[in-house]
Amino acid sequence: MSENKKSCTFELVKGIIKENPVLVTLLGMCPTLAVTTMASNGIGMGLATTFVLVCSNLVISLLKNVIPKAVRLPCFIVVIASFVTLIEFLLKGYIPALYDSLGLFLSLITVNCIILGRAEAFASKNNPWKSILDGLGNGIGFTLALFLMGSVREILGSGQWFGIDLHLPVTMTVFIMPAGGFFALGVIIAVVNKLAKKAPPQELGCAGCPNAASCPTYTKKDEGGND
């Protein structure tokens, strides 16, 4: 029993730090770069993605014996897209300001490779309870990474944090522009991996991507990590 409990905690915690989807496995880069001009947007995007991730992991895990293997990707995508539509409605109704600032990227949660990656690599092989924990862990990890990016860019770029003016002597507007997004992410990945005393990732993390098998840049070496 305690063994079982331990593995559940592991499923939850691994996505937060050790296998952080953004900073360690480098998945979901598009929203990470696009919506993090403000810390609050980062958290909003992170929570919306967490919601979709947990729900789709649960449903896919429940349906894993029903979905034929050959058409599993379209099935996963439909499940994910339905939850994305749901969260779009919820945000539009209850938090319209966030809905407006996330814009197109809310719909694009559908093609976030973290969600499809977790569905393919984890939820389609594990029981519902573990899949929820896995989704929750990865979602929290994603939210934390987005919050970090958003804070750095908002503080350096506009001298504010959650809209509160920090009265900084210098602000660098470039950080809230696209170029600053790439720069901030590059530096954060380097620093995080330095702190973790690891070599920075040399390749894009393709292990979680459902298309990895047919990808020209993917090598088979990482296979089997999640089974």
Added chain:
Amino acid sequence: MKSMLVILLSAMLVDNFVLSKFMGICPFLGVSKKFDSAVGMGAAVTFVMACATLVTYPIYTLILVPLELEYLKTVAFILIIALFVQIVEMFLKKAVPPLYKTLGVFLPLITTNCAVLGVTILNIDSNYNLGQSIVNALGAGLGFTLALVIFSGVRQRVNAADTPEMFKGVPATLIAASIVSVSFMGFSGMFS
């Protein structure tokens, strides 16, 4: 009414999908290592973007709007794109084997490329008509190709350079992308 040329150029340069809208970052970082694969991926994405627009636009205006099902567009579009990519792959394999050889490996990757879904939704959100939508999709695809091709050149230099140990690999690549993105900022405000 914006003219076609303005739509084409602004989708390509001013609102470059990769460097200023952050769509399709995964292939941008993953497939830009070699010039040849950058061109192949760019061509495949451009082709799928234009065709996906050609398919999704009528479905939205002729089926979803009359039935008042506009909110289903995310679900409908991603399914159409997934189906379409599958069909294109089978068609190319049978009918045009040389083209399949060059583009084939990239096609399955495109289904989950957010740039393709992004451009089809963007066309609807900006109220473009069919012609404008296709021009916008072509511009976006060409801009994607341009960014990939430019970056494949930059990247070879970055890989050869002596970067600090903690920045080697992806961090250095991202910082190089930031500098390329600065150069595209020069286009902003060109058509306003």
